[in-house]
Amino acid sequence: MMDVFKRYAPFIQDYIYRSGWQTLRSVQNAAGEAIFGTEDNVLLTASTASGKTEAAFFPILTLMEEDPPKSVGVLYIAPLKALINDQFGRLNELCQEAGIPVTRWHGDAPHSQKRRLLKKPSGILQITPESLESLMINKHMEIPSLFYDLRFIVIDEIHSLLRGDRGMQTFCLIERLCKLAESSPRRIGLSATIGNPEAAGRFLAAGSGRPTIIPRLEGGKEVWRLSMEHFFNSAPQADEDKLDVPEALSVEAPTDTAPKAADPGIGYIFEHTRGKKCLIFTNSREECEAVCQNLRQYCEVNHEPDRFLIHHGNLSASYRESAEEEMKDDDSLISVCATATLELGIDIGRLERAFQIDAPFTVSGFLQRMGRTGRRGDPSEMWFVMREDHPEARAMLPDMIPWYLIQGIALVQLYLEERFVEPPRTGRLPYSLLYHQTMSTLASCGEMTPGELASRVLSLSCFGRISQEDYRVLLRHLLEIDHISRTENGGLILGLSGERIVNNYKFYAVFQENVEYSVRSGPEELGTIVKPPPVGDKIAIAGRVWAVDEVDHKKREVYCTLVKGNIPAYFGDVAGDIHTRILERMYGVLDEEKNYPYLMRHGVCRLSDARDSFHKSGMKERPLVHLGGNMWALFPWLGSFSFLALERFLKIRCGKRLGLKGLNPSRPYYLQFTMKVSEKEFYRITAEEAAKDFDPIELVYPKEVPVFEKYDEYVPAELVRKGFALGVLDVEGMKGKVLGWRKYAE
Numbered sequence: 081m082m083d084v085f086k087r088y089a090p091f092i093q094d095y096i097y098r099s100g101w102q103t104l105r106s107v108q109n110a111a112g113e114a115i116f117g118t119e120d121n122v123l124l125t126a127s128t129a130s131g132k133t134e135a136a137f138f139p140i141l142t143l144m145e146e147d148p149p150k151s152v153g154v155l156y157i158a159p160l161k162a163l164i165n166d167q168f169g170r171l172n173e174l175c176q177e178a179g180i181p182v183t184r185w186h187g188d189a190p191h192s193q194k195r196r197l198l199k200k201p202s203g204i205l206q207i208t209p210e211s212l213e214s215l216m217i218n219k220h221m222e223i224p225s226l227f228y229d230l231r232f233i234v235i236d237e238i239h240s241l242l243r244g245d246r247g248m249q250t251f252c253l254i255e256r257l258c259k260l261a262e263s264s265p266r267r268i269g270l271s272a273t274i275g276n277p278e279a280a281g282r283f284l285a286a287g288s289g290r291p292t293i294i295p296r297l298e299g300g301k302e303v304w305r306l307s308m309e310h311f312f313n314s315a316p317q318a319d320e321d322k323l324d325v326p327e328a329l330s331v332e333a334p335t336d337t338a339p340k341a342a343d344p345g346i347g348y349i350f351e352h353t354r355g356k357k358c359l360i361f362t363n364s365r366e367e368c369e370a371v372c373q374n375l376r377q378y379c380e381v382n383h384e385p386d387r388f389l390i391h392h393g394n395l396s397a398s399y400r401e402s403a404e405e406e407m408k409d410d411d412s413l414i415s416v417c418a419t420a421t422l423e424l425g426i427d428i429g430r431l432e433r434a435f436q437i438d439a440p441f442t443v444s445g446f447l448q449r450m451g452r453t454g455r456r457g458d459p460s461e462m463w464f465v466m467r468e469d470h471p472e473a474r475a476m477l478p479d480m481i482p483w484y485l486i487q488g489i490a491l492v493q494l495y496l497e498e499r500f501v502e503p504p505r506t507g508r509l510p511y512s513l514l515y516h517q518t519m520s521t522l523a524s525c526g527e528m529t530p531g532e533l534a535s536r537v538l539s540l541s542c543f544g545r546i547s548q549e550d551y552r553v554l555l556r557h558l559l560e561i562d563h564i565s566r567t568e569n570g571g572l573i574l575g576l577s578g579e580r581i582v583n584n585y586k587f588y589a590v591f592q593e594n595v596e597y598s599v600r601s602g603p604e605e606l607g608t609i610v611k612p613p614p615v616g617d618k619i620a621i622a623g624r625v626w627a628v629d630e631v632d633h634k635k636r637e638v639y640c641t642l643v644k645g646n647i648p649a650y651f652g653d654v655a656g657d658i659h660t661r662i663l664e665r666m667y668g669v670l671d672e673e674k675n676y677p678y679l680m681r682h683g684v685c686r687l688s689d690a691r692d693s694f695h696k697s698g699m700k701e702r703p704l705v706h707l708g709g710n711m712w713a714l715f716p717w718l719g720s721f722s723f724l725a726l727e728r729f730l731k732i733r734c735g736k737r738l739g740l741k742g743l744n745p746s747r748p749y750y751l752q753f754t755m756k757v758s759e760k761e762f763y764r765i766t767a768e769e770a771a772k773d774f775d776p777i778e779l780v781y782p783k784e785v786p787v788f789e790k791y792d793e794y795v796p797a798e799l800v801r802k803g804f805a806l807g808v809l810d811v812e813g814m815k816g817k818v819l820g821w822r823k824y825a826e
Contacts, residue, residue, distance in 0.1 A: 084112030110295030111135035227261035275501025287541035306678035308464035311345035439487035490665035509807035512789030660719035722813035723748035
């Protein structure tokens with residue numbers, strides 16, 4: 081065993097004494113052994129507020145002091161500016177004595193710092209993926225002098241980069257930077273929530289030529305305060321007129337049956353944030369705005385001063401920062417309504433409690449949100465508030481199940497029972513990112529032959545599944561639309577249209593800002609939705625149901641006609657990225673008789689009603705349930721991407737044989753439709769079709785171009801279709817499930 085403390089540089093030992101630490105934490109010992117004792121990459125996973133940042137930087141700074149790098153020595157990449165500003169203070173204090181400069185490089189950082197770094201590259205550079213992209217394009221010639229002696233790349237909150245394009249963009253940039261600077265730094269990943277460390281370790285190491293060490297830490301016992309309550313949006317609540325309610329846990333004596341308010345769930349949050357500092361999480365920006373407005377109205381009605389702030393990605397920097405400053409003030413009793421922007425590690429002081437409205441999509445999101453509270457020795461505390469409208473008097477079976485409540489229980493149980501957290505998403509065909517990195521490479525390097533460009537871009541590890549032929553198709557298309565053009569000697573450069581895109585600051589980000597489409601019927605504008613459904617699908621807007629006739633992505637308009645009838649329709653909210661394991665556990669929640677100690681009185685009663693519906697309806701025995709007449713509901717218990725594949729498989733591959741009509745999905749919970757065949761026929765036909773060896777591209781409608789990622793609109797239609805069919809839809813997961821239904825056909 082190495083004595084890690086003794087190995088630290090004297091200025092670090094002094095810092096530890098000054099901070100009054102008695103001993104090193106296990107994460108600090110483990111990180112010291114891995115960083116001092118090997119030349120490998122290191123993935124550190126430990127709970128929030130366990131000192132991961134110091135654990136990584138103590139040994140790194142020691143090594144830097146012993147042998148000072150001749151350029152920037154450490155590149156620290158974090159997903160949010162707020163996180164960089166937060167860590168900047170801590171690192172600066174640590175590095176001042178050793179004279180190691182720390183520089184922030186993002187949109188809101190002072191220019192003087194950046195100029196100083198370019199003149200004399202040294203120390204630690206903190207940056208977001210988007211600012212790194214900008215640096216690679218705008219300071220291309222400086223990259224070698226800035227980073228030729230780079231020793232470490234530290235990636236904070238790495239779990240937030242494991243499942244989307246932004247993470248792959250970050251690793252493309254790391255690989256490009258190292259090639260340009262001819263440096264071979266070690267990578268250090270930090271995170272509090274990694275479910276499959278081995279897969280995350282492979283992700284961290286891709287293209288680095290080094291293995292990843294994952295120190296095994298002795299985790300202390302986690303103590304949580306959890307409560308989950310359910311509210312109907314109007315009276316009566318689920319426990320009214322019930323005499324024998326199973327004993328529900330009460331987190332604090334319910335003095336507060338929420339005020340007889342317009343919205344009991346919001347009333348409950350209003351009462352339980354009074355005199356406390358809390359975070360209130362919602363799943364979308366629209367909902368965040370609505371909840372904050374509601375809570376402020378409560379303040380007015382009760383003649384209380386306004387005690388609610390808002391924080392999400394669409395707000396200006398000054399609004400966000402004033403919310404962050406307010407949170408850091410330990411005496412403040414303001415609560416902040418937030419989306420995922422406050423899920424990541426900025427230190428927001430002594431937060432007493434987090435609220436979560438409805439179920440989050442992922443276990444990882446739940447754990448991050450939970451981990452925002454309970455700093456400095458108190459347990460983490462999270463109150464779930466699940467809301468739904470009363471089912472109508474003659475509602476169909478699927479409306480009798482409180483999906484968010486069941487999903488919330490499933491998320492919590494999966495983690496408690498088996499420490500499940502979503503693994504990295506691999507196997508994608510990231511054509512949108514391929515476009516982006518091609519344009520970025522040309523913008524930074526200038527003219528290149530097609531061969532040079534291909535060898536630079538396709539060699540990046542996240543494009544391993546993309547063929548040279550696909551790349552030729554992309555380049556030909558970009559020449560046609562003038563995003564790139566040929567010079568007289570056959571080289572490629574950015575075209576005029578391409579320059580307009582690359583020169584816009586929004587180019588640096590690969591994540592999508594929510595783009596709104598206006599919905600029109602004839603001359604009338606009906607409103608806006610976020611993600612337009614494919615032609616032929618239905619949308620609900622302005623209190624009616626409409627069929628989509630045409631989607632114009634350039635003008636961002638959806639044209640539709642009114643259809644009769646009252647059918648559940650698509651609101652343009654894509655149900656996030658929910659893993660199949662969560663849906664399977666939801667089936668378990670409905671099937672088992674278990675009580676959950678965190679479930680409150682209304683929730684216990686609502687769950688008991690739902691379990692009753694589940695058993696009486698036959699949902700337990702088989703996935704297809706008869707709703708009367710020729711109406712059916714299918715409960716496949718599949719995650720978002722296999723559910724999407726199933727929906728298309730039923731329409732496109734089986735629709736005719738089943739006589740399927742009016743297929744309406746509530747993703748990813750159930751599908752409702754009418755059909756002509758019997759139940760047994762349904763199972764037989766779907767299994768026959770699933771057993772056939774068909775090309776997943778057949779699950780894309782003939783003229784459909786399913787734009788999913790930010791730059792798909794500039795990618796040739798055939799590649800967008802291929803990327804969606806082979807990289808987004810989980811056809812294998814869907815087929816496995818459908819083939820399993822064969823037994824019901826006997």
